[in-house]
Amino acid sequence: MTQHPGNPAGLSDPHQIDLFEFARSGRQAAGVVRVSQLPRMLNEVPAEAPEHDSPFTWQAEGSTQPELQDDGTEGPQPYLRMAIHGAAWLECQRCLTPYSQAFNVDSIYRIVNTEAEAEEFPLDEDEVEVIVGSRQFDLIDLIEEELLLALPLVPKHEVCPEVHESLVSGVAGEEGEDDGSVADEAGEGAEPERPNPFAALESLKRGEPGDKKH
DSSP states (O other): OOOOOOOOBBOOOOSSHHHHHHHHHHHHHEHHHHHHHOOOOOOSSSEEEEEETOOOEEEEEEEEEEEEEETTTTEEEEEEEEEEEEEEEETTTOOOOOOEEEEEEEEEEESSSSSSHHHHHOTTSSSEEEOOOOBBOOOOHHHHHHHHHSSSSSSOSSSSOOOGGGSSSSHHHHHHHHHHHHHHHHHHHSSSSOOOOOHHHHHHHHHHHTEEEE
């Protein structure tokens, strides 16, 4: 069993929670997870990085919103909101040296019962994501998924301390120029533009019952 620093507030084991009960009862939880506890994220950290065990803080909150059901009646729809903050060391693709990348994730999830339900949810709903809940839901796995999705397309320093020699001569020099253009298209990567999901949750609370049902 993976050991966590301290017990997350409101949870006995964040690897196994009843996500439906968590949302139905409006529970809240918070904790710390380290990169060393997230194998796929750890794979992104270069061997020469000065830190391989940096922490991420997370906060989770469950809620329900009244929505129209398939039978025409109104029922509570469970939601989860998650915030994750921290930093991890990545390899800059311009100078090929490690740098610290900040991560700030704020997401809202509509909790459904099956994969079939998740597939029916409109793909253009960019304010609310869809997850399949369970009675033994792994919250840490969801945190790792969100961090992996938040990885920049082209990891790089804002200003490199130096440019790797393979990028400044001959054909490699042209390659370096291409790298810059790709990076510009990708943006800084750490803060992708997206609607504030917490604001979306508030609009859900203010909206008419069933206005999220399509």
